[in-house]
Amino acid sequence: MTDGLQVTLEFGGGAELLFGNIKKHEVTLPVDDTPWTIRSLLTWMKDNLLKERPELFIQGDTVRPGILVLVNDADWELLGELDYKIESKDTILFISTLHGG
Amino acid sequence: MPVLCSSKCGKNAILKRPKTGDALCKDCFFWAFETEVHSTIISGNLFKRGDTVAVAASGGKDSTVLAYVLKVLNERHDYGLNLVLLSIDEGITGYRDDSLETVKQNRDDYQMPLKILSYEELFGWTMDAIVAQIGRKNNCTFCGVFRRQALDKGATQLGVNCVATGHNADDLAETVLMNILRGDIARLQRCTSIITESETEGTIPRVKPLKYTYEKEIVMYAYFKRLVYFSTECVFAPNAYRGHARAFLKDLEKIRPSVIMDIIHSGESLQVKDNVKLPVRTQCSRCGSVSSQELCKACVLLEGLNRGLPKLGIGKSSLANRARDQQDAEKKEKVICDF
Ligand SMILES: [Zn+2]
Ligand SMILES: [Zn+2]
Numbered sequence: 001m002t003d004g005l006q007v008t009l010e011f012g013g014g015a016e017l018l019f020g021n022i023k024k025h026e027v028t029l030p031v032d033d034t035p036w037t038i039r040s041l042l043t044w045m046k047d048n049l050l051k052e053r054p055e056l057f058i059q060g061d062t063v064r065p066g067i068l069v070l071v072n073d074a075d076w077e078l079l080g081e082l083d084y085k086i087e088s089k090d091t092i093l094f095i096s097t098l099h100g101g
Numbered sequence: 102m103p104v105l106c107s108s109k110c111g112k113n114a115i116l117k118r119p120k121t122g123d124a125l126c127k128d129c130f131f132w133a134f135e136t137e138v139h140s141t142i143i144s145g146n147l148f149k150r151g152d153t154v155a156v157a158a159s160g161g162k163d164s165t166v167l168a169y170v171l172k173v174l175n176e177r178h179d180y181g182l183n184l185v186l187l188s189i190d191e192g193i194t195g196y197r198d199d200s201l202e203t204v205k206q207n208r209d210d211y212q213m214p215l216k217i218l219s220y221e222e223l224f225g226w227t228m229d230a231i232v233a234q235i236g237r238k239n240n241c242t243f244c245g246v247f248r249r250q251a252l253d254k255g256a257t258q259l260g261v262n263c264v265a266t267g268h269n270a271d272d273l274a275e276t277v278l279m280n281i282l283r284g285d286i287a288r289l290q291r292c293t294s295i296i297t298e299s300e301t302e303g304t305i306p307r308v309k310p311l312k313y314t315y316e317k318e319i320v321m322y323a324y325f326k327r328l329v330y331f332s333t334e335c336v337f338a339p340n341a342y343r344g345h346a347r348a349f350l351k352d353l354e355k356i357r358p359s360v361i362m363d364i365i366h367s368g369e370s371l372q373v374k375d376n377v378k379l380p381v382r383t384q385c386s387r388c389g390s391v392s393s394q395e396l397c398k399a400c401v402l403l404e405g406l407n408r409g410l411p412k413l414g415i416g417k418s419s420l421a422n423r424a425r426d427q428q429d430a431e432k433k434e435k436v437i438c439d440f
Contacts, residue, residue, distance in 0.1 A: 013162070013320060014332040065351035068320060075321070077117040078104045078124055096332070097162075097320045098347070 004028040005036055008091040009049070015067060015096040020051045029086070038069065039082040041092070057094075068095045115325070119315045119358040127325055134322050138310055139174050145295040147308040150181035152262040157252055158186040158207060158215070160200030160331040163267030165207060166319050167311055169328055171265065172211050184211075185259060189251045190219040191244055192227025200331040210329075218255040220247055224403055235411040243402055250390055250399045256305040263296075268309045271316040271350065274361045277368035278346050286373055287380055287393070293368040304391050315361060 009025045016023045029036050029044060039061060046058055057064055062082055069076040070093040071084060086092070103113040106126035114124035118133070125133060141147075148154060156171060158164045168186060175182045188204045191197050201217065208215040221227045224247060232240050256264045268276075273293060280289035291297060297307045311319065323330055353360045380393035390397045396404075405413025 012324070012332075065348075065355045066316075068317060070324075073115060073325075074103070074113070075116040078114055095320055095324060097316045098351075 004030050005086060005088055007041075007086060007089070009045070010091060010093040011095075012093065013068075013096040014098070015057065015094045018052055018054075018057050019049055025049065036086040037082060038071075038076065038084050038086065038092070041086060042082075063094065064098075066096065066098045068097060069093070070095070116318075116321050119317050119354070120362065122358075130318075130325070131322070134314070134318055135170060135173060135177075138170050138314060139178060141295070141313055142174065142180075142310050145308070145312075147265075147296065147310060148180055148182055148263070151183075152181075153183040153185065153260070155185050155187040155216075155256050155259055155261040155264045156213070157264055157266045158188045158204045159267070160188075160203035160207070161267070162319055162323050162330045162332065163269055163272075163311060165203070165328050165330040166323050167265060167267040168207055168211055168213065169326065170322075171310065172213070184213050185261065186211075186213050186215040187252065187255045187259060187261075187264065188215065188217045189248055189255065190217050190221075191248065192220050192229050194229055197228075203329060203331040206329055216255060216259055218251055218258070220251065223247075223251055223254060224399075226403075226406055231406060231411075234406060234409075239411075246398045246402055250388075250397070252307075253304060253390060261305065263306045263308050265308050265310055267311055269311045269314050269316050269319055270361045270365060271354075273309070273312060273368070274364040275343070275346055275350055277364050278350065279343060280368075282342075282346065286377060289368065289371060290373055293365060313362070313365075315358075 006026070006028050009027055011019050011023050011025075019025065027049070029041070032040075034040070042058060042061070042063065046054055050057060055064070057067065059065065063069060069081075071079055072091055073093075076084060104124045106112050106114045106129050107123040108125065108129045110126060110129055112126035112128070115127050116130050117124050118130075123133075154171070156164060156168045158168060168184070171182070171184055174180065175184060186204060186208055188201060190201060204215060204217075207213070219227070228240065228244055231243050235243070252264055276292045277289065280286075280292055295309055295312050322328075350360070350364075382391055382393050384390065385392040385397035385400055386395055387400045388397060390399065392398070394401075401413055405411050
């Protein structure tokens with residue numbers, strides 16, 4: 001057992017360009033007193049993963065409008081959005097709708 | 102804890118629909134998505150049996166989904182359409198050459214013939230060459246004007262009955278907004294129509310089967326159907342003004358998803374008073390394209406490029422026009438001197 005929460009972060013639709021053009025990141029989130037949510041994950045991503053132009057991914061405390069979020073292949077709008085409590089082995093996918101036509 | 106599909110099929114929902122707020126499972130979503138496009142096609146009378154339809158294919162999400170869903174519906178509802186792909190190669194290294202590979206993949210996956218037309222063969226200029234000459238300030242103007250005309254020419258060469266474009270509801274709302282911001286009454290009136298047929302004979306109508314389809318659903322559809330599309334930003338600076346309009350709409354949509362439909366509805370309902378003078382659409386005297394001027398925009402831009410006066414036809418053109426007149430005058434003088 002490793003310490004921390006293991007999750008898979010995936011990017012598509014051009015969002016991967018902000019993350020070193022890598023579509024899939026396996027990450028371990030450090031153990032914390034409070035449970036991890038998408039809200040805290042976004043802060044963590046901004047500090048640890050986001051390679052360039054953070055304003056194209058994060059706006060305020062949430063994702064920039066036009067970026068879709070799926071947790072285990074389900075729309076985060078069904079799961080409480082920022083308040084969704086992340087579980088071990090979750091796959092969280094960010095797809096940009098803003099690129100190309 | 103999973104949410105159940107609103108249609109009571111017993112499966113878990115995967116998506117909340119922006120238009121209705123319904124939670125749908127994958128199969129019910131596919132069905133709803135395709136059925137809505139079908140009803141848009143039927144109620145708008147977009148096609149006739151036996152039509153050859155060119156799908157304007159860029160390799161991006163919208164045209165990829167459009168080509169796929171038209172193929173599905175053509176088979177499911179027996180439209181009797183002959184579908185082909187039409188792509189424009191603007192000549193942008195590192196952008197269009199890659200996305201054309203995606204279009205070729207579509208051609209193979211969907212078994213549709215593909216025609217690629219380049220700016221270079223149509224106009225004698227690639228976008229790379231244009232940008233080398235004019236810089237990155239107005240390149241989107243050139244690209245947009247040339248693309249419109251390139252699609253017309255390609256459609257004529259292919260002999261198709263109409264061109265289907267991938268414009269979605271979000272695009273349309275953005276265009277309505279842009280035309281309001283620019284005060285472009287003529288375009289504002291035209292831009293929401295589902296079939297853009299000009300009064301001038303010989304031009305091929307454009308149809309927008311995805312006119313009422315939200316961008317979110319297009320991207321989700323492509324994702325769950327595992328459709329491959331190309332999503333790299335154009336390497337040249339994007340149109341900043343349009344970018345702001347787009348970001349503004351996305352912000353509004355977050356608060357009130359129906360804003361997209363509402364703006365389209367506003368655009369459709371706007372009536373221009375009879376006493377407002379709209380430009381009369383005729384034919385370009387040089388190339389025969391639809392135009393409200395003696396020369397169409399593409400011909401003016403092309404003339405500017407070829408004469409080394411790239412500002413011709415852009416924005417306040419009086420300065421550029423004066424430069425052209427001066428060139429003409431100098432030429433005349435030269436002719437006189439030669440005698
Ligand atoms: Zn269902
Ligand atoms: Zn012309």
